[in-house]
Amino acid sequence: MIGAAAPIRARRVLPGFTLSLGTTLLYLVLVVLIPVLALILKGAEIGPERFWQIVTSPRTLAAFRITLTAAAIATVFNAVYGVLMAWVLVRYEFPGKRILDALMDVPFALPTAVAGLSLTALFSANGWFGQYLDAAGIQVVYTIWGIVLAMTFTSIPFVVRTVQPVLEDLDTTLEQAAMTLGARPWTIFARVVFPAILPAFLAGSTVAFARSLGEFGAVVFIAGNLPMKTEIASLLAYIRLEEYDYIGAAAIALVLLVFALVLLLVSNLLQIWAARYREVK
Amino acid sequence: MTITITGMRKRFGPTEVLRGIDLTVEKGELVALLGPSGSGKTTLLKIIAGLDWPDMGGLDVDGVNWLNLPAQDRRIGFVFQHYALFPHMKVRDNIAFGLTVRPRSQRPGRGVIAARVDELLHLLQIAHLGDRYPAQLSGGQRQRVALGRALAIEPTVLLLDEPFGALDAAIRRDLRNWLREVHGATGSTSIFVTHDQEEAFELADRVVIMGQGQIEQIGSADQIHDRPATPFVANFMGATVEIPVTMRAGRIEAAGIDATRLERRVLPDGPATLFLRPDDITPIADTQGCWTIETVASTGATLRIALKDGAGNRVETVLPRRAPEAAGLTPGTRTHLRPEAGSVFPGPRPATTPAPAAQAPAKENIR
Incomplete structure (x- = not known):
């Protein structure tokens, strides 16, 4: 007689799915979700009118504008540089390539405050670079360009590190095929190579932008932090906190959080669009 | 163009x-x-x-x-x-x-x-x-x-x-x-x-x-x-059986080989190598023959027969199972070999031919 058979499930190679998923979820909730939730709740306490008043005050608006502008410029720099660097690291062999590859991680490893200090020292009016720029009438330190510089430094690796593996996996026969069909180098890059790295490029650029928006340590040293001129949003939140104005700090932080979430959403949508041809059905 | x-x-x-x-x-x-x-x-x-x-x-x-x-x-x-x-x-x-x-x-x-x-x-x-x-x-x-x-x-x-x-x-x-x-x-x-x-x-x-x-x-x-230009081509085209022979007045001679079906060749007298496809070799039962059948495997349509001579050379042949020659070919039978077609190149077995699988045992025999 055949009894009601228990459903047969495929055995996994490594057991412990429940345990590992549970651990990771718990960790995520404790470290990421609860702080974010607390921030949102704190913001909700303020009430819409008060919230609107805080975030549209001239000083806060200026801080957001400066942060966004500087982060956008820094991201454009890093996007172009990142693709170029990834290309060099993947496509060419040269002495010192491994060292260059390793150097790409320095901005990740270096404490951002150290980066801010060194940049300030280099670009201040009597620093190595600053003395010449100063003579030419260009001031970097204590201007938005200082902020851009600090943001660029700390977010360099993102685009390089996301584009590099995709470029490594890119089938070079695609470029050869384009060549035999008469395409010139620039056309090959624009129509064959770039579309292939576009999803990774978008992902890397968004993360670089998000990181620049939130950069604090490196920026505060070089920016001079003049209200309305070179004061970034996260610093303003910090200042509010110092003044025991928790509500003001939470409101600014909440806006930064919304920026970050919108960015992530847009980035994911763009990536889905850019990779639309990969879905097989 | x-x-x-x-x-x-x-x-x-x-x-x-x-x-x-x-x-x-x-x-x-x-x-x-x-x-x-x-x-x-x-x-x-x-x-x-x-x-x-x-x-x-x-x-x-x-x-x-x-x-x-x-x-x-x-x-x-x-x-x-x-x-x-x-x-x-x-x-x-x-x-x-x-x-x-x-x-x-x-x-x-x-x-x-x-x-x-x-x-x-x-x-x-x-x-x-x-x-x-x-x-x-x-x-x-x-x-x-x-x-x-x-x-x-x-x-x-x-x-x-x-x-x-x-x-x-x-x-x-x-x-x-x-x-x-x-x-x-x-x-x-x-x-x-x-x-x-x-x-x-x-x-x-x-x-x-x-x-x-x-x-x-x-x-x-x-x-x-039919006319491979080099031993390489012969081998590549499936003539994986290589038998050392002697040329004499355009005729191929080797112990245990009945070369009557092969045409005369314009080649100098001396050592040469005969390249054969397994399906171009017919084993003929012959009590005086120097080849002994080791194994016979059938695929239904064909018989795959492995033979060995006294010196330890091994040869594999393929012939239709219903061919009259196939009757009575069982392991242990002594035979001589009759190539139906093949190509000869002067000199002993060349060192440059590919197909390592076919050569592996032969190389050992040379030593």
Whole structure:
């Protein structure tokens, strides 16, 4: 007689799915979700009118504008540089390539405050670079360009590190095929190579932008932090906190959080669009 | 387009992949480069395409030195082994690529390009797939798209690298016939690389056999099959049985071999090597014969018989199970061997022949 058979499930190679998923979820909730939730709740306490008043005050608006502008410029720099660097690291062999590859991680490893200090020292009016720029009438330190510089430094690796593996996996026969069909180098890059790295490029650029928006340590040293001129949003939140104005700090932080979430959403949508041809059905 | 290749050499580091290639391909011809992997056939194809460059030698196409031309200006259609379709473009855009990348002054209008693409989609029998991405196609369909993309630029020369290598046997046979038709319809000069003999002989007007960077023989299927020019070709064409013999007045002599069915050869007296296909050898029961049957295995239609002589040489033969000669062939039977066809090359067993599997035991015997 055949009894009601228990459903047969495929055995996994490594057991412990429940345990590992549970651990990771718990960790995520404790470290990421609860702080974010607390921030949102704190913001909700303020009430819409008060919230609107805080975030549209001239000083806060200026801080957001400066942060966004500087982060956008820094991201454009890093996007172009990142693709170029990834290309060099993947496509060419040269002495010192491994060292260059390793150097790409320095901005990740270096404490951002150290980066801010060194940049300030280099670009201040009597620093190595600053003395010449100063003579030419260009001031970097204590201007938005200082902020851009600090943001660029700390977010360099993102685009390089996301584009590099995709470029490594890119089938070079695609470029050869384009060549035999008469395409010139620039056309090959624009129509064959770039579309292939576009999803990774978008992902890397968004993360670089998000990181620049939130950069604090490196920026505060070089920016001079003049209200309305070179004061970034996260610093303003910090200042509010110092003044025991928790509500003001939470409101600014909440806006930064919304920026970050919108960015992530847009980035994911763009990536889905850019990779639309990969879905097989 | 007549392609003339002269004295072409190429090395990658310590390995010489092309060791002096001389070859002329006539206008409208369909030529196969056939050889085992590592024979340099793909390298030669890539040099013709402009995707690789030789160290020495000439490449002339209708009097133009192609080695001075970049790949973009050669106007060749190249079909890659794994198709190399642009994954982010729909089939239609893939096929149109070669036309849309032309400089503005030479580029056909949108309507002309669309019409040309439609025409190709019909020729390739994939009209319904125009709006799909390559990832949504089967291997055979991708192959057609790759060919369509190459044909769209009306190439002077069509080059195909292992065009059917990654396809199922049935689809392969289909596409083969169809490629032959396309070649006839477009009248272009075509060269394709393959390691599949059947494919090469069935498709090509002429087959160029390459081995270790050299051309071993050029000819039709029958010529190459019956008159291999070198031991390499004989071995590559399936004559894996090598028997040391002695030539005397044009006759082949060896103990236990009945060479009466082999024609006389114009070869100097002395040691030589007889190359035989397993199915061209008939074992004849003979109590005085020096070969003993070791095993007999049946596949239903054929018998595969392994034999051994007193010196430890081993030979494998294949004969139809219902052939009169097959009766009474059981393990332990003593026989002599009667080759029905074969080729002889002077000198003892050459050291340069491939097919290590067939040679492994023989090498031990020499020591």
